[in-house]
Amino acid sequence: MTEYSSHILIIDDEENLRHMLSAMLSRQGYRVDTAENGAEGLRLLREKVYDFILCDIRMPEMDGKKFLARALEEQVPSAVIMMSAYGSIDTAIECMKLGAYDFISKPFKKDEIVMVLKKAEERERLKSENNRLRGVISGSEGFCGIISRNAVMQEIFAQIRKVTDLKTTVLILGESGTGKELVARAIHMSGIRAHKPFVAVNCGAIPENLLESELFGHVRGAFTDAAVDKIGLFEQADGGTLFLDEIGEMPLALQVKLLRVLQEEEIRRVGAAVTRKINVRVVSATSRNLESDVKAGRFREDLFFRLNVFCIHLPPLRDRVEDIPQLFGHFAARYAAGSACAPVRCAPDAMRLLLGYDWPGNIRELENAVERGMILCEGSLITAGCLPPSLHTADCVSLVAAPDENLSIKKAEDAMERDLIRKALVKTGGNRTQAAKILEISHRSLLYKLKEFGIDQ
Numbered sequence: 022m023t024e025y026s027s028h029i030l031i032i033d034d035e036e037n038l039r040h041m042l043s044a045m046l047s048r049q050g051y052r053v054d055t056a057e058n059g060a061e062g063l064r065l066l067r068e069k070v071y072d073f074i075l076c077d078i079r080m081p082e083m084d085g086k087k088f089l090a091r092a093l094e095e096q097v098p099s100a101v102i103m104m105s106a107y108g109s110i111d112t113a114i115e116c117m118k119l120g121a122y123d124f125i126s127k128p129f130k131k132d133e134i135v136m137v138l139k140k141a142e143e144r145e146r147l148k149s150e151n152n153r154l155r156g157v158i159s160g161s162e163g164f165c166g167i168i169s170r171n172a173v174m175q176e177i178f179a180q181i182r183k184v185t186d187l188k189t190t191v192l193i194l195g196e197s198g199t200g201k202e203l204v205a206r207a208i209h210m211s212g213i214r215a216h217k218p219f220v221a222v223n224c225g226a227i228p229e230n231l232l233e234s235e236l237f238g239h240v241r242g243a244f245t246d247a248a249v250d251k252i253g254l255f256e257q258a259d260g261g262t263l264f265l266d267e268i269g270e271m272p273l274a275l276q277v278k279l280l281r282v283l284q285e286e287e288i289r290r291v292g293a294a295v296t297r298k299i300n301v302r303v304v305s306a307t308s309r310n311l312e313s314d315v316k317a318g319r320f321r322e323d324l325f326f327r328l329n330v331f332c333i334h335l336p337p338l339r340d341r342v343e344d345i346p347q348l349f350g351h352f353a354a355r356y357a358a359g360s361a362c363a364p365v366r367c368a369p370d371a372m373r374l375l376l377g378y379d380w381p382g383n384i385r386e387l388e389n390a391v392e393r394g395m396i397l398c399e400g401s402l403i404t405a406g407c408l409p410p411s412l413h414t415a416d417c418v419s420l421v422a423a424p425d426e427n428l429s430i431k432k433a434e435d436a437m438e439r440d441l442i443r444k445a446l447v448k449t450g451g452n453r454t455q456a457a458k459i460l461e462i463s464h465r466s467l468l469y470k471l472k473e474f475g476i477d478q
C-alpha cells in the first residue's frame with residue numbers, strides 16, 4: 022500500500038514564498054498546489070480535495086479572510102491555516118474565531134511550518150481515533166452502530182477488525198436490508214482511514230452515460246455538457262474509502278475501466294490526457310448473486326476476483342432472530358428520541374409476531390415496522406394490532422395448511438401471493454424486474470403488491 026500523503030494548497034500572492042514553501046513541503050512528501058489569490062484558491066477547491074490549506078491574509082483581490090469565509094460557506098473539508106505577516110495578527114485571530122484551524126506568523130522558519138502541519142495531522146488522527154474507539158467500545162450501540170449478538174455477526178465484527186486498516190478490497194453480500202451499507206461504513210470508521218472521506222455511490226442509480234464521469238471526473242470540453250473541470254468520486258475519496266453500492270448494476274464497459282483503476286491505482290478523468298495517482302480503499306456491495314452474473318456473462322470474472330479479495334456475507338434477519346428484541350429496543354429508542362415521544366415497550370403478542378415472521382426485507386423492514394407501530398400505538402405499548410398486515414398474513418400460511426379453521430379464500434390467496442413474491446425475490450437476489458418476470462406479472466403490479474404486503478422498503 023502506498024502511504025497516504027496529505028494534499029496541501031498554498032495561497033499567497035508572493036511568488037517567492039509560494040515557490041519556497043512548495044519546494045520544501047514537496048521534499049517532505051506532501052502533495053502541493055499553489056494559488057496566487059483567494060479566487061484562484063476557490064477554483065482549485067472545486068476540482069480537488071485538500072487536507073490542509075495554508076493561506077496568506079493580505080492579498081490583492083480576494084484576501085485571506087474573505088477566502089476563509091467562502092471556503093467555510095462551501096463546507097470545504099480542509100483545515101485552513103492562516104499565515105499572518107506583522108500587523109495582521111488581529112485579523113488572524115478573527116479568522117480563528119471564524120473557523121480557521123490555526124495560524125502561523127510570518128516570517129517563519131522552515132521547520133516551524135512543517136511542525137504546524139505535523140501537529141495538525143496528528144490532531145486530526147487523534148480526533149478520528151477517538152471517534153473510532155468511542156464507536157467500537159460502546160457495546161450497547163453495537164460495533165460501530167451494528168447491533169447483534171448473533172455468533173455469525175460476531176465473527177463478522179472480528180473480520181472487519183482484521184481488514185479495517187488494510188487496503189484490501191472488500192465485497193459485502195447479503196439480501197436487501199441486511200445492513201451492507203452499515204458494514205461498509207464500519208469498515209471505514211473503525212480503521213486508520215476514518216478521518217478521511219467515506220464516499221458512497223449507488224451504481225444502479227446513476228444513468229450509464231454519466232457514471233464514468235461521476236466516478237472518474239471529467240475535463241472541460243470532454244463532452245457537450247462539460248463546461249468546467251469536474252472532480253470524480255474516486256478523487257473525492259482520496260485517502261479514504263469509496264463504497265460502490267449495487268456493484269452488480271455496473272455496466273460491462275465500465276467494469277473494464279474500474280478493474281484497470283484498481284490495478285494501476287490511478288485514474289484518468291474523462292477527456293484528460295494525463296492520469297492521476299489515487300489512494301482509495303474500495304468496498305463494494307450487492308444483493309445479487311454475483312457468481313451467477315459472472316457465469317451468465319453479465320459481470321466480468323476478473324473484476325469479480327479483484328473485488329472479492331475479502332468477502333463478508335451478511336446473514337438474513339430470519340437466521341438471527343435472537344437479535345430481534347434488541348433491534349426493536351434500538352429502533353424504538355431512536356424513533357422516540359427523534360420525534361420526542363415517550364419510550365415504548367413491545368407487548369408479548371407483538372413480540373411473538375416479530376419473532377415468528379421471516380423478514381424478507383430484513384432489518385430495514387423491521388425498522389419500518391417499529392416506526393409504524395410507534396405511530397399507531399396508543400400509550401406506551403406496541404401490541405400486535407399495531408404491526409403491519411404482512412406480519413399477520415404470515416400466520417395465514419399455516420391457515421392454508423389447515424383450511425378447516427379459516428375458509429377465507431382472500432386470505433389464503435394473499436398468503437400464497439406473498440409467499441411466491443418472497444421466494445421470487447430471494448431467488449433473484451432482490452432484483453424486482455427479474456422477479457416480476459418469474460412471477461409472470463408486470464413490474465408495476467409487483468411494486469404495488471410489495472407495498473400492499475408491506476415488503477416495500
Ligand SMILES: Nc1ncnc2c1ncn2[C@@H]1O[C@H](COP(=O)(O)OP(=O)(O)OP(=O)(O)O)[C@@H](O)[C@H]1O
Nearest residue numbers: 166167168196197198199200201202203308384385
Ligand atoms: N445490525 C444492525 N443494527 C442496527 N441497525 C441496522 C443493522 N443492520 C441494518 N440496520 C439498519 O437497517 C437499515 C438498512 O441497512 P442498510 O441500508 O445498511 O442495508 P443494505 O443491506 O445496504 O440494504 P439494500 O440492499 O436495500 O441497499 C439502515 O437504516 C440501517 O441503519
Ligand SMILES: [Mg+2]
Nearest residue numbers: 201202266306
Ligand atoms: Mg444498501
